[in-house]
Amino acid sequence: MRVLVIGASGFIGSAVTRALAARGDVQVRAGMRNPGRASFDSSVEIRQLDSNDKTMLAAAISDVTHVVDCVMGSAATMTGTSANLAAAARSSGLRRVVTLSSCAVYGSAQGYVDEATPLCEPSDDYAAAKVECERILLDAGGHGLSSVILRPSCVYGPGSQQWTVRIAKMLIARRLGDLGQAGEGTANLVAVDDLVSAILAGLELPGEGTDIFNISNASPGTWNAYLMAFARMLGAIPVRRIPSWQLRLDGKLAAPPLKVAQILRDRLKLTGVQIADPITPSMLRLFAHQVQFGSHKADRLSSFHRTPLQEGLASAALWFKEHFV
Amino acid sequence: MIDTAKTLPSGTILDADICIVGAGAAGIALALQFADTDKTVLLIESGDVAENPEIQALYEGSVVDPALHSPADRYRQRVFGGTTTIWGGRCIPFDPIDFDLRAWIDNSGWPIEYAEVAGYYPAANALCEAGDCDYDARSALGAPMRPMIEGFHSSHFNADSLERFSCPTNFAARYGHRLSASRNIRVLLNANCTEIVANNRGDHVDHIILRTLSGGHFEARARKFILAMGGLEIPRILLASNRVHPRGIGNGHDLVGRYYMCHIAGTIGDVRFSVPKEQVWHGYENAWDGVYCRRRLALTPETQRALQVGNVVMRLHHPRLVDPGHQTGILSAIYLAKPLISYEYAKRLYGPDPVGLGDYLRHVLNVVSQPIRTARFLADWAWRRTLAVRKFPSIIIASTANRYSLDVHAEQIPNPESRVSLAETRDPLGLPRIAIDWRYTAADIDTVATALRLLKQDFAAWGGGTLEYDEDEVEAAMLREGAYGGHHIGTARMGRTAEEGVVDRDCRVFGIDNLYIAGSAVFPTSSQANPTLTIVAMALRLADHLRHRFAPSTIAAGVTAQEHE
Numbered sequence A: 001m002r003v004l005v006i007g008a009s010g011f012i013g014s015a016v017t018r019a020l021a022a023r024g025d026v027q028v029r030a031g032m033r034n035p036g037r038a039s040f041d042s043s044v045e046i047r048q049l050d051s052n053d054k055t056m057l058a059a060a061i062s063d064v065t066h067v068v069d070c071v072m073g074s075a076a077t078m079t080g081t082s083a084n085l086a087a088a089a090r091s092s093g094l095r096r097v098v099t100l101s102s103c104a105v106y107g108s109a110q111g112y113v114d115e116a117t118p119l120c121e122p123s124d125d126y127a128a129a130k131v132e133c134e135r136i137l138l139d140a141g142g143h144g145l146s147s148v149i150l151r152p153s154c155v156y157g158p159g160s161q162q163w164t165v166r167i168a169k170m171l172i173a174r175r176l177g178d179l180g181q182a183g184e185g186t187a188n189l190v191a192v193d194d195l196v197s198a199i200l201a202g203l204e205l206p207g208e209g210t211d212i213f214n215i216s217n218a219s220p221g222t223w224n225a226y227l228m229a230f231a232r233m234l235g236a237i238p239v240r241r242i243p244s245w246q247l248r249l250d251g252k253l254a255a256p257p258l259k260v261a262q263i264l265r266d267r268l269k270l271t272g273v274q275i276a277d278p279i280t281p282s283m284l285r286l287f288a289h290q291v292q293f294g295s296h297k298a299d300r301l302s303s304f305h306r307t308p309l310q311e312g313l314a315s316a317a318l319w320f321k322e323h324f325v
Numbered sequence B: 001m002i003d004t005a006k007t008l009p010s011g012t013i014l015d016a017d018i019c020i021v022g023a024g025a026a027g028i029a030l031a032l033q034f035a036d037t038d039k040t041v042l043l044i045e046s047g048d049v050a051e052n053p054e055i056q057a058l059y060e061g062s063v064v065d066p067a068l069h070s071p072a073d074r075y076r077q078r079v080f081g082g083t084t085t086i087w088g089g090r091c092i093p094f095d096p097i098d099f100d101l102r103a104w105i106d107n108s109g110w111p112i113e114y115a116e117v118a119g120y121y122p123a124a125n126a127l128c129e130a131g132d133c134d135y136d137a138r139s140a141l142g143a144p145m146r147p148m149i150e151g152f153h154s155s156h157f158n159a160d161s162l163e164r165f166s167c168p169t170n171f172a173a174r175y176g177h178r179l180s181a182s183r184n185i186r187v188l189l190n191a192n193c194t195e196i197v198a199n200n201r202g203d204h205v206d207h208i209i210l211r212t213l214s215g216g217h218f219e220a221r222a223r224k225f226i227l228a229m230g231g232l233e234i235p236r237i238l239l240a241s242n243r244v245h246p247r248g249i250g251n252g253h254d255l256v257g258r259y260y261m262c263h264i265a266g267t268i269g270d271v272r273f274s275v276p277k278e279q280v281w282h283g284y285e286n287a288w289d290g291v292y293c294r295r296r297l298a299l300t301p302e303t304q305r306a307l308q309v310g311n312v313v314m315r316l317h318h319p320r321l322v323d324p325g326h327q328t329g330i331l332s333a334i335y336l337a338k339p340l341i342s343y344e345y346a347k348r349l350y351g352p353d354p355v356g357l358g359d360y361l362r363h364v365l366n367v368v369s370q371p372i373r374t375a376r377f378l379a380d381w382a383w384r385r386t387l388a389v390r391k392f393p394s395i396i397i398a399s400t401a402n403r404y405s406l407d408v409h410a411e412q413i414p415n416p417e418s419r420v421s422l423a424e425t426r427d428p429l430g431l432p433r434i435a436i437d438w439r440y441t442a443a444d445i446d447t448v449a450t451a452l453r454l455l456k457q458d459f460a461a462w463g464g465g466t467l468e469y470d471e472d473e474v475e476a477a478m479l480r481e482g483a484y485g486g487h488h489i490g491t492a493r494m495g496r497t498a499e500e501g502v503v504d505r506d507c508r509v510f511g512i513d514n515l516y517i518a519g520s521a522v523f524p525t526s527s528q529a530n531p532t533l534t535i536v537a538m539a540l541r542l543a544d545h546l547r548h549r550f551a552p553s554t555i556a557a558g559v560t561a562q563e564h565e
Ligand SMILES: Cc1cc2nc3c(=O)[nH]c(=O)nc-3n(C[C@H](O)[C@H](O)[C@H](O)COP(=O)(O)OP(=O)(O)OC[C@H]3O[C@@H](n4cnc5c(N)ncnc54)[C@H](O)[C@@H]3O)c2cc1C
Pocket: B021, B022, B023, B024, B025, B026, B027, B044, B045, B046, B047, B074, B075, B076, B077, B078, B079, B080, B081, B082, B083, B084, B086, B087, B088, B089, B090, B091, B191, B192, B193, B194, B228, B229, B230, B231, B233, B344, B345, B485, B486, B487, B518, B519, B520, B530, B531, B532, B533, B535
């Protein structure tokens, strides 16, 4: 098996690349825009790759059998990658594409949601782009491209900025904690190692055509339970009960200036400047949202495993403390 | 779904699998257990979302001795959420000995094992938001907890026994959204149950009658009815429903309304420590999840057995607030804030004795002479209590003089002469009002006197402190504010047989196949513990029982055979 990982310098892409390299029986090509950032085993071939560049992508996949698409970026980058991939695949010997979509495609659906649930109106640009990427691959499936589309829920664990670093900092600053009623939404989470195991299984899933899988924990608890257990492991105790007025102030008043400051910092490339993450309105919506992403179908992915939450949080907390405290 | 009866056409007949009357701690805890199941639940609530004096007035009644018991419409709230809208949040499980048949206490003993209720305490703790179900100071915090009195050990008292605090959680505010999101639950506000109507044979509830203050009149039909209206209202509705049962429903043996218990409580004594004051700690510590925990001195079950007394706990307490002699600015500030404090909380804080102008001015002097300490306390109070959701539970002031009083909370023994009955007058909906004749016994006082005597001896033997109090004043001190408010226990007690109790071990009214009671009315004994945690645990237990009765196997076996067993 010769595998190209697109977006190999990212959080999930790098984890997949490492896992593939560790197998020993796979030739791994790590495609990334900025090869300087790579630190992989010497067996991994590093390839400078802009997946929005059609010719470059076609060249990169011309001699591989499998592709893992972990591109994260603007809507145009993600849909552009899918389109280029679908086009290039037609004239190559590609056997399988595994692509990372997201449970965000379900929009604001409530209750129990699995792969059979029809998609409703996407709630933001990111979700709309993911829906479009899926559509492109489904179309390509009609022309012989075999792909496995994975829809992970919130990916946490070592390396996760969103669901480990950001949350840990907020817990330590007592901006998050026991949210009471505001935290009763369902915490659909997946440990990064588990997602990687699903991606690897997706590469080798027998069969043709396009298949879609939700990748999430089997019996999710509430966000409160997740926040409190994580706070405890981080030593951010006693956990504070966050009054709703504080959440509202943080989400409505502090969030916009923080967001602007972050954008400015990134534009001006002031990498050393620390700016707290905002508690966004969408985060607050998520914490209260009652939806369970059913992932029974993922049990068909042979090597997919589910790390118990306590175990996953423990390793996330350990990693966070090593790198940030 | 949350609805109001105000807009319901008069004459409507409502129908559900389960009809619960009263949306307080018990009713809401019970209804939540059926959220998103295939059982339809009707949760009937007299109150509205906000308090309304006209609805609250339906609780008015008479009290035989107003010095001994607060007015019938105080210490309970007729509003969505019930009395949890004003409760203090102190959570304590009952003790195993409370369930035992104790030969020295008449009418003691529960017909169920302690373990049958204890199994529900963890889930009840979670609903009350009181954290982990660990009430032992040696393990609860996950870290060593400060001792109450360093170096003091007594074989008569357990100082590792904790109380934990709910936020305090207002059950309607906290869980209303779950009730409203659940498709199979319908909460009906502004609906007053005024009668339980049995069939002609008197062995089955056919329907209940509901009325609104604006003249609306409805019926609710259900397979199971659960009364969860609080310990004073449950006997009232049972006694008033006398259409088929002339003495009232469940009252064939004249037990309804009898054995009425609150708690015996008060502050007493002068404790002076000679050990350094850093070695004495009567405040709170937070468990990992933020829950406030505090130690108490609990009379051990062995001592209770050996000395044949009831259950009792004591806490170290600040000196009496009303006496400016404590010279503490903070305490005086709290005294001066009296007009801002609600009746329910003012009663125990200040007591009934008036304060003269001279003492009033001395309080003012105390405040102005310690401005910084007082201001710091008030700022802290604003942050940790007023602005917080998980509220700092009570006023804790470390004594500069190393002097404290004792705050006592003791079991009352079950006494048939202490009772709630129907008065001659009626409320605007036509329901007879209640008459409260609360009594205490010499045995109740003896429990407290014994505990005080033991503590005094134990302090003397230890040598690090002394307890002074007047033995002849114990009774007066425990009755200064009358019966402990808000705990309404025993008025529809659980028994092995209909001769012994109003409800059976499943909380079902004897002789009626589909009427159940949730709440402290069913407790045969009162314990040292505040009742709500156990009310919630018992409601969860009742939910399991009902689920079991509804289980498919039951239906397959024939509903009628089962229901009329
Ligand atoms: C000031 C105060 C402090 C307290 N502190 C503590 C404490 O620290 N710890 C503790 O354990 N307990 C405490 N309590 C007691 C606690 O509030 C009660 O034990 C608890 O609320 C009882 O729950 P319940 O559901 O049985 O009754 P309630 O909460 O009183 O609910 C009964 C409900 O039934 C409704 N209702 C009544 N009659 C009718 C009718 N005819 N038709 C329809 N609906 C009706 C009422 O409107 C009400 O909503 C305190 C009480 C007070 C007053």
